[in-house]
Amino acid sequence: MNSVIDDIKERIDIVSFISDYVPLRKAGRNWVGFCPFHSNTRTPAFTVFADSNSYHCFGCKASGTIFDFLMQREGIDFPEALNQLAARAGVQLRQRTAQDDQEDVLRSRMLELNAAAARFWSHQLLQSPKAAHVRSYIEQRGLTPQTVEQFQLGYASEDWSSLLGYLHDRHGANPSEVAEVGLALEREQGGYYDRFRGRLMFPIHNAKGQIVGFGGRILGDGHPKYINSPQTLLFDKSSLLYGLFQARETIRSTDSVVVVEGYVDVIMAHQAGFRNVLAPMGTALTDVHAGQLNKMTKRITLAMDGDAAGQSAALRGLETLRETLDTHVRPVPTASGMLRWERELDATIKIALLPDGRDPDDIVRNNPEEWRSLIANAQPLMDFYLATLTRGLDLNSAKGKSTAVERLTPLLNQIADPVEKAHYIQRLANQIKIDQRLIEGSIGGDQPERQRKPNHRQSRPAAPPPVFSILEQEARREDFLLSLLIRFPQVQAVVSEQLRDDLAAAPTLRELWSGDVSELFERVENRVLWDLWRSAQAMATPNPIEWLETVPAELQAHGERLLNWDHAPPTRSFRVTREAEECLRPLRHRLGKRWSDRLGQIIAAAEPDQQERLLEQAMAIQHYLRATSEPRRSSYFLDTRDSLK
Template identity: 40%
Template sequence: MIPKSFVQDLLNRLDIVDVVERYVPLKKAGANYVACCPFHNEKSPSFTVSQSKQFYHCFGCGAHGTAIGFVMEHAGMGFVEAVEELAKSIGVTVPQEASNTPQHKVAPDLYELMQSATRYYREQLKKNPRAIDYLKGRGLSGEVAARFGIGYAPDDWQNLQAAVPNYQDAGLVETGMVIEGEGGKRYDRFRDRIMFPIVNVRGQVIGFGGRVLDKGEPKYLNSPETPLFEKGHELYGLFQAQKSIRAQQRVIVVEGYMDVVALAQHGVGYAVATLGTATTPFHVQKLLRLCEQVVFCFDGDRAGQKAAWRALENALPQLQDGKRIGFLFLPEEHDPDTYIREFGTEAFEAQLDDSLPLSGYLLRELTAQVDLHTPEGRSALLKNAQPLLTAITAPTMALLLRKEVAALAGMTQDELEASYDIKPLATPRRVAPPKAKRTTPSGLRTLLRCLVMKPGLARELPNDWHGDGAEGEAIAALADWLRESADETTTAAMIQHFQGSAHEGVFAVAQGEVMQWGAEFDVAAEFAGTLDKLREEARKAELELLHAKMLGKDLKALDEQERARYLQLLQRG
């Protein structure tokens, strides 16, 4: 685990303007910097970076966060990867706290071994006419082959002896490039295969996929799981496709390396492939970070249908309202490679535009399994749909699909939810009774804005302070966090701490609202004045309740504790 103190120190050392400019050109605009947002398509810049506050906010799509959050979203990295990447950029080492989970530290020389192998395979491709003819026969140009680093592993047992200084290096076995048999005898894993380097989002080679040139088995041979390579977390071609994915706001997930490369050859540069494994929830989460639409493209045969359904099951918990997931099934005799070569780019992209939405695919498959004309069939529909519907956490999508399934089963949504024993999603709002000490939303919002600018001001709140609504809860959470931390904190550290929490959205709104506050604005004075105003409003509200209880009578209408409180409130006025 990475210590929280290190994350805060890292954010203090980084300049978010420098970090963002590695990926997006920024222009100075007053106290801030602006650009067209890298997270959605726009013509006028609404993406704003504050150097003084060390966070970014897009007024178009609402994207927001710190330097760490930006790298995570833009490069599709996880938190640990992003922290390591940023730490490396300023020459510091990421420390690790003790954890019950085993930590695997990857030695830099493992990456160097993989890079040496990549160079070797690329050189061998240039020397092998048979391999070159195979790639040309598949319609690939030298430019695309070079872009993906494609190479060739010769048909010998110990090719890599010529690629690395020491063939007995333990790292060759650790990275899966070499297999060690009985008696310590070694031989290359990949022989007589077209080699596709698997690259992580940082551009480092972490594994290989090897394809036979003829009709041998297995058709594809992948690197095993290693300290560098975890199949369920990586996607082939993502590094090369990131820019195109962001520009198109769409990504296609296909089944093979050749599909990705062939699509790129024909101008469809936003395709990726899973690596010898089913689509995982991590894959879906990673892709939804990058774009608005994910389309799974599978062969129309039984294996393709099975892979598609598995992808749907793993996608359901990752669904986000406003983002789209679709499914494209090509004719059984085609895969993306053969289809685009035969019919062209325009026809393939037309197929993508007509892809089946996830909701349509789910309902089609559920209803195909049962007879909706009988009670038994409708009962089976409800039983089959239950684990799928309850896996969805996106509120709007969950609500709409519950309504659809309920209608197909001939019942109401309330009846469906009761039969599943799950919490209703559309509960009528009840008007809450008036509460004492209720602070005004505008006052709370002003407090929250001040705290986004200077989080340390939360320490000035009384220990028994509370406020209603999302803003009040966010302020209380910030105060609790600061009480547990003896260190001073910054805006960036606070934003990073609440990233992914229930309060993230409230803080994000406040970030956008304070983006134009200048350095000369007296935040501390604004905070103190607002806090005094809220206290006075709370005092008056409590007095009004006590006056109402007295109903024109004197203090005798109040009990002893209420009388003491009444006199105390009068003295404060």
Template identity: 45%
Template sequence: MNEIDEIRDKIDLVELINTHGVSLRKAGRNYVGFCPFHPNSRTPAFTVFPDTQSFYCFGCQASGTAFDFLMRKQGLDFPTALEQLAARAGVKLKPRTEQARAEDARRTKLLEINAAAAKYFNYVLRELKRGEPARAYVAHRAINDAMVDAFQLGYSLDDWGHLFTYLTEKKGYAPEDVEASGLAIHHENRGYYDRFRGRLIFPIRNAKGEVVGFGGRALGDGTPKYLNTPETLIYKKGELLYGLDLAREAIRVADCTVVVEGYIDVITAHQHGFRNVVAPLGTALTRGHVGLLKRLSHQVYLALDADAAGQRATLKGLNTLRESADEEGGHLVTTAQGAVRLESDVALRIIRMPEGRDPDEVIRSDPDLWQNLVTSAVPVMEFYLSAYTAGLDLTRPEDQRQALDRLLPLLKELDGTQQRVYIARIEHVVGIRAELILDLLKGKVDRPTNRRPAGKGQPDRVRPGIQVRAIPTPPPDDAPHPATSAEETEGRQPQRRPGSPTEAFLLTLALRHPTVEAAVEALLEASNLHQPALREIFGTGIEDLLENPIHKEIWRHYATLPIEWRPTNADDLTRWIDGLDEALRSTASALLAAHQRTAEDFRYRQEAEHCARSLRIEQVRRMQQHLLQRIKDEQDPRLHNDMLGRFSALTAFLATTTTPRRSSTYPDLRDTLGKE
């Protein structure tokens, strides 16, 4: 018998549940009570089965063993729940390995350093005269003292080494440990210096309330506006939600989690009594976040901005969840109420924010409006219906078909028996018969591939009711434009090259697969986090990797399209390319022709990351050569030292970055491109 089985046998589940505030009464051989995981006060749907030492709720479908109960009730991970139940059962766990004990000690040290830093930052904000900028900002955002205490807000002095000196000289921590915590950066020539300077500090805590990292908001003109702790042994931003430690009980009681975008949104919500509000740390909601939340509630509401950028962010986050669910063998299913949830039992809804207003502003000015917005949140599929039909004239057959092309992939991800729920809804909204939609889902109706050029003055000959038209290319006025690269603002930059097969392949992947853009951005951003000096030199977008002017222009046209207008399949992409100028159209068509769909297409994100890494390495090497020449010629000592620092950062990047070897199992698809 292993330790887990021994603990399960020795734990009385009825007693465990009773000690956590759930009153159970005997009902035959079993016990029943009101479920602690969702609001219910009429029907005792929570049942405990002593024979199998398991529980099940007929209301919210929560189920499991003592481990599952404790994890969900207290928001714990399995190792922590195992330790608590082992102590309760009197079971001695096997000694951990030497490596595990060393990692535990390292983790404890980093937690100690972060806790000391959080107290330091909070003291600076509250007590020091130099903390006045932070106090003024907190007052401006109408954050009261209770919230300053609850969230332990702080301020980092605009000083290069004040915190580092405090932690090493006053508290006695080793410099390398302070660096490992993410609070200090080590420079080859300058030594250690503080990562956070002149910023309002938001300590980031895990579900147990331990400070694992920090977020800092610049109070002046500093960039970036928000700066977070880099990934460390204890800080994994994709697995953390800001405010979860304070929101946990409210989430459990309400059986609902509201996810907003920023730190201030969370603090303002808690200040006004909305305690079930949390925020991701500068990233879209991930499967890691969902795994964290599903231990506490079954419903997740996303509250993002109502403008075009906010809608694109919402779509991006939802698409990430859909893709990660697919990768892990999950899928979307519909509930009896018509909402959409992941197979992990988390229902997703969208809170529609008023135009130009964020949760912080709405809650401060009108708490009742915020409550109404949460109450009227729409299911995910309703959001998709609205987003994917926006700007279309659904009285026109070609616009109907365009809407259907966007929505069909979503329908395919729903349970077969539940697809009819939204087939009927799409029939009502889009105006295409349910029978035709069902036939398309089953592949009984062929989609038109290439449109035959119509005669002069004659419309295209396509099937009635499922006509297609080119995706409109003009972007909205508020669409973001790709930023100019740092190289182009340097004044004197390395000679630009006309592009390479690797660059061409990356662009092709990005056009064919919308998720490539996010994957490349994440890769480049990670490089900048490990080497912060690179942020000042290189950007983190696909456009920053492209050197062929035509490639850059093609991507500029594509990137400025709202997400809901972007091509969703090969036919749409071909039609979009047909609408480009002749020079761009010729190059884009050649790229697509060179890269046909193959059996290895499931590797497209890995291939894109491989290309991006190779292109960035080439950029770094050329920039090194450029800087080396300038260092030789530069007479100004300040500029000379600055360029030396950049050169060192580039050298460190190359020393720690290796290009993955080519797979011996799959062909390198870039070889099929040839030279331009």
């Protein structure tokens, strides 16, 4: 896959590609504009470096190649980005089969029928006398004609085969086709009938804006109140978020998202100007949902009913988010003066509990400012846990106190910031009326299972390595570091600490890069695999062999090479960390050199009032480059970093 990805990057001009999304203007050898990933309307902070086919935002630190840009901009995963860019570049990924062609034809036909059904039901809602009561209902709910049009609402009449007849007459669809797309059902005695009847219809879009399914709400007393399309080639409710297509631009510009429960809640919020609101498809948040949100923002608010059922749903959603969202490892001093490495979420999750008996639709419609206040004053994650996980316990009894500590200790143990952790320990101690030292002792003795060292015996190679040229050795250095990061948990702490120390020693560099490990990787495959590995770490301490089976097929060959690096894996901690440090130094130097080249271009095109600050950064980078100069390689010993099948 290396040559395919490189071929795509060479064939697609990054300036032209990004210009389709962001207006850019020439600035010397580079191009600048307003960042599409965060709110920024004063100074263009987004720079595209044509020479290196890369981009960087000096505000939010978003950076990468066209692959990174497309994945973050469209909220898609690597395989989808690879397919889209390959099609644009005219690069053949693999030999297509007859089954591929048939599936493409079927998918196109299903999209055509879904779009036709949406138009038919929209016309019925707006024009049919049978829909008068539905129009009255929509008016009572306060939905405007513009909103009805924006979300393509419709009405499926009580007739048993009105949609079937329309699709047959206008689109030549036979009943089995309509059933396959989820719009009809087959009778046991033969024949077909419309799946959706007597319901207000909500078309459901994918991230591209294509209609992939429907939700239908009954307006009378029938049951169920809502039904959705069945599982089809297009529709999978565990991976779809209602309103995502309409909300994604606002989510990115405001760097925040609000998750509610119902279709009308989403629609009314958008109508009132709160356009960063969406909802899962009648289910709890799934790991796929969390992954989609994670690509767009790190600030997530769950707006849930204040009753027991709403809080239970909030807890389920929180657990999914905590297991799926990105994390980082940070050092925490212990009482003995040693360092302990703890994992911390790279996201801010809050809970907005709604007043009993009221939903977002009702609040937004009657008092938009109340909704704004509820979201602005949403509870931090730990405050919600303290209130919810102690509810129903007799906190005056020994058993109740013990249960409260047992429930909350794992959560307290995940707070890496010592001041924040001390605050919540004190809160819990006051709440259950015990000495906070007892809670601190319980936390200190807790050893999360995810910190245990996994067994890597299966990844040990069987054959001696080939020896590569110096040029090939240089190209594989970052592969070796990623191999160590995946196979040996302690390496991540070493690398992260070094990158933090770099920025602490030269604060000016914080304006250029964030100190994230991914910034060391230039290969697209390595950046994607690292993101996937961090996501897996957020849920548990994964076994690398088992994890590899879950990565996209396009990356598995490269991942296998990383796990089976051709030298005997070090067995002692100091040898692992030493090899990581030796490999890290030249990669840090390369990062500094990359920024030295970029700054040289930026300074040449900068206004006089900007050059003083840029020159200060350039001097800091020169100091950084001297500090990271690569030591001379040994003439006698084989460098194990240089071996890769």
